[in-house]
Amino acid sequence: MISLVSYLAISLLLFFIGLTLMIARKNIVAILLGIELILNAAALNFVAYSRFAASNIDGHIFSLFVIVIAAAEAAVGLAIVIHYFQLKETIHIDEATELRN
Amino acid sequence: MNTTIAEYFLSFDVFRSFVSRISLWLGTDVTPFIVFMIFLLGALVITLVLATVGGFGTYAERKISADIQARIGPNRVGPYGLFQLIADGIKMVSKEDIAPKTADLFLFYLAPFLAIFGVFSTFAVIPFGSGITLTDLNVGVFYLVAISSLVGVGVFLGGYASNSKWSMLGGMRGASQIISYEIPVTLSILAMVLLSGGMSFGQIVGSQGAFPHQWFLFHNPFSFIAFFVLFTGALAETNRAPFDLPEAESELVSGYHTEYTGMRFGLFALAEYVEVFVVSGVAVSLFLGGYNVPGEEFGHSLAGQGAQATVFFLKTCALYYVVIWIRWTFPRLRVDQLMVICWKYLTPIAIFNLVGCAVWLVVFDGKSMFELFFHH
Amino acid sequence: MYVNILFLTSALLTVGCAVAMLIARNIMHSCIFLLGTLIGIAGLYVTLGADFVAVTQTMVYVGGIVILMLFAVMLTGGKEFVSRAQKLLGLIPAMGNKWSFGIAFLTSFVFVLSQFVLIKNIVKGVEVTKEAKPFVSTVEEIGELLLTDHVLAFELSSVLLLGALIGAAIIARPRKERVAND
């Protein structure tokens, strides 16, 4: 009953939702949430392929690194968000256009 | 060595023949079903027992604190006030469930369940005896640390969702404290993982012995220090005094559960008391020899299992007593002191211990201090 | 059978929470739903026999990232705010309302579709083993791989984490008020 395709479908859905979240929401934290979803979708794919289509568990290692990178990204991203909030008192993504003018 | 309840039962011929006879009678192999039922039953029993233990925790706390403060403590309900916890339970269940008007109701209702979920999930790996373990995961310790961090989320959400200043501050303190102290605790545990060579509780307990000189506590100087780091960190992680800043009565009324009443408050309290028990149990398993009793054969028998469980509970309760004792002896820390202790002292010490244990293993070929002293 | 039950539960938890995350108006709720999603994914890892990855996932996300997110949300206001209407050339509306969701949905859909088209052949090329491998502990193997084949990546990621740690601490540290002479 469970096969590679079921995992791929879940991963695809997660990726889709993450991308939508990333584009649609205006809150910077929400965008970070979307990125987490996308990263998790990728990691899930790695592990699924590692189980069903490969003889080794390198996929696990990859997903571990994905988790590491997600952690680093979340820490730095949230630090930036908090600092930005201290400066501008908003975390609306469209307000973050200093580089434009 | 047995690893789970189901395997323990299946190791008896009587039980196996019983199962096969039922299978013959039903015309299908019922072993998986029986196993599942054993798990279900075991989980139920352990949850109930530990919930009761948590309940008795409140009683013990009140009795011991009374003793320390030269009072008598609860003595009205039942002999020595033993049924006080039942009375408390009835009171809590029957209380009105009030939620603040401005609270974020979804999160407000969710938070206590997250906390209790995080604590009860850890029962799956706690080794009460060589046969009385729900499951002996090969990432057992890691799993325990990971899943118990759900409590932090529960505490934080409870504080946030109440929409009250006291709760908010308590929740923030609780969450930051829990994620900070997770680091020294995990590092101390890692040192023990190094010593035993595995992350499963079965292996960690199995590589120790019944007598104190076989315990990891006295394996080497670093593990001796690691025990105290772990114990301090565990006190902080369970929000116990002197680290009970999230519920500091004198500053924050009652901290993150200020706005909770009735059974929801009861869940938070239960989660806290049970978590103390769990943490004491983990410390016992990692450092104090766990359930080990003398004699290999004896340990396998049913009486041996009972003895193992008794030994485990005795040790754990002794640690539990120490926790309560500390609470009624030491004053509370300030927030900055709390963070300083974690980041400037405990974490470096824990890292030092980890490295030290590794070096010890390499240099002395994994022998403990006693083995080195009485080496022939 | 138990694996199937676990898979179904986890998949439902994952997808359900993800959808709830998408449609939740309150960013705090989104964070909590993210927690559900991540735990669901950990469950999926368990059904895949990746015990170590599953526990790591729980540890890092539940114990660290989600609490960080909650902190960040709380420190930055917490509530979903109404976006101001800004339109580019009168065509692409500012997002945050139904229009923006629609656009985002469409974009994502197109993108996912295109990716699907792109990797379709690759997926076909992968030989899928029919019967699943037995569950064995991966801890030792992962430990060995991390210190042999992937040691460079391992070290680099530790450097990355250190950099992120210092960087985050420096970025988010409280600033002193500027002296009034400039």
Next chain:
Amino acid sequence: MDYTILSIAPIFLAPFTAFVINAFFGKKLPRQGDWVSVLGIGIAFLFAFRIFIDFYSTYSTEYYIHKYFTWFDLSYGENLFKIDLGIYIDNMGAIMLLMVTGVAFFIHLFSTWYMWGDVRYGKFFTLMSLFTSGMLGLVLSDNLLSMFIFWEIMGFCSYSLIGFYFEKEKAGYASIKAFMTTRVGDVFFLLGILAIWHTVGNVSLPDIYAAIANGSFEGHTVIGISLATFAGFCIFCGTIGKSAQFPLQVWLPDAMMGPTPCSALIHAATMVAAGVYLSLRMYPLMVAGGLTPFIAMIGGITAFGAATIALIQTDLKAVLAYSTISQLGYMVLGVGVGAYNAAFMHLITHAVFKACLFLSAGSVIHSVHTQEMPEMGGLRHKLKFTWIAMWCCTLAISGVPFFSGFVSKDRILGDALYVALHAGQGFTYMIPAALGFIGAFLTPFYMCRMMFLTFHGKPRDQHVYDHCHAEHLKINQNVPLLILSIFTLGVFFSGSLTGQGFVKIFGSKNEWFKVLVASPTESLDKFAYYTREELGWSDTNEKEKPEHSEYEHQSGFAGPNHENHEGLHHAHVEGAFGSIIIVACSIFFAFLMYIRRSIDPARFVNMFSVWVKALKNKYYFDHLYIDVIIQKGLLKFNNALAWFDMGIYDRFAIDGWEAVSRVGYKSSNWFDRIVVDKIGVDGTAVATNIFNIVLRLIQSGKIQTYFIVLIFMLVTFVAVLT
């Protein structure tokens, strides 16, 4: 003994570690960290003693330790061009290490009493540790480059220590003077190193010896001079600068501005000894370059000239300073006349008694708070121990029999006499030898004058006398003096009472010093087949111990041509008896003049008034350098250069160029305005503006918009691909 790098390196590293600790944490340590320095040098002493015992028990001239690693290697083909750093200890090095560590230890110990209470007490010990470690590093070095590095470290330390009381203007000037004067020698030294490096391809000592033995220096010339002469001269210039030889002796008397223990260290164990040590190390090169008459001449002039200046000094430390220059002159004279062994022996004996003399002087100065001898007198009643120690040293430096100075100095004089009279060298060595003997007459005189003026007679300044406290035995005041003064006895160095083999007291190793320290020129051939082998740090490179000492009794003289052992011995006996008579006369003369007062010094002052004036002005060397060379010469030259710069170069080259460029700028101005501005710049601006209007449409500043655009670009890309 099985040597590893760990059994040798602490000799250098212990004081150096003490320096590092004191430099960074000195102020936080109890007693400002003086014990760290003392401990450091004490450890070094223990290690040095261990090595010395090993060398002494081996008792062979063939025994040495050499360990090195290659620092860098620029060799190409046959041409060697590299630097090896390493450790080279032979008998001479072992003795030197023992002397330096021992003397420095006592000086450190004494300093804890002398400097106690000083404002920069901790800094003093920091610098002393660095100074000592620099000297030890120099002795341990197996090559000229690292020697030069340590040489410069010592230069810096002497600069800081001489200017230690930098509140005093004179101290500041003295430190600059010392630094700049020695610098002159250092430049030549570096030049010499480069010349050798260029030829030999390596600067380690065994390689240089091997190159000399193989004749690699022959046939090379530098500006018309043979290479060996050039290199030898340059390196000897380093010695002149460091060891304060004529004509660069001017810095040493001024170096008295530093604290007395640092003077002791500079004058006895470290700085000035380094110069002589260098020329002893490079002795084969000096011989090969035919520089020995020159060296002997320099030494003789210095020995005599400094002794004469010392006659009229009234400052206690100044007398000692000039005596140091004079004694260094003897050492250099010894190098020049081929008394290799005797020169080194004099280096060692001089280090011991001069350190003791300076420490005694420090004790006196610290007790009476003045340096002027006319204000002292009669101090022997109060400073008993200092008095005893100082007399021992005075007798030693004077060359009285049974004291170490007699053993070493008279062997130098004996060799000088032999070379001058018997060796058929003609007139070349006559003047140095004569100057040496006159100096030998003057030395006891001025030393005894100093002793009589300071300790004997009646107190001339009652206030100073009363101010002085009677001294008691104190571990860090006079115990070091007494211990050092024990070692002024000749027995320790010669094994016989006189050093000439008259009365032997010890057993088989009675003449160990003469036997063990052999000139490299005698065994230069062994270096000719010196094979290079790369060794790691932890390996040992020790020679097999010889079965028995193959050394026959033989003079250390190996410089100018000599074969006549009989004549040599004869000359030694003559020299010894001559100098005993000379010393006796001299001391008696001083006794008459300053105790009995039967001869009035003023008579001599009047008799030689012109000369005395010259002496008072130190032979006008300071005037020569400052007024003539620097002010008349260098400043004039500077002015000429400045005139050239301002008058010619500025006026013609710069101003002329201005006129040319003025025309250029006018024409380019026109071009700029019409062509570049109108067409180029404005046209580009218009074009950019048009683009700008277009680009502004997509440059919204919103990340998510960019993201959408990006995704659609990707999708298009995929569509095109499939």
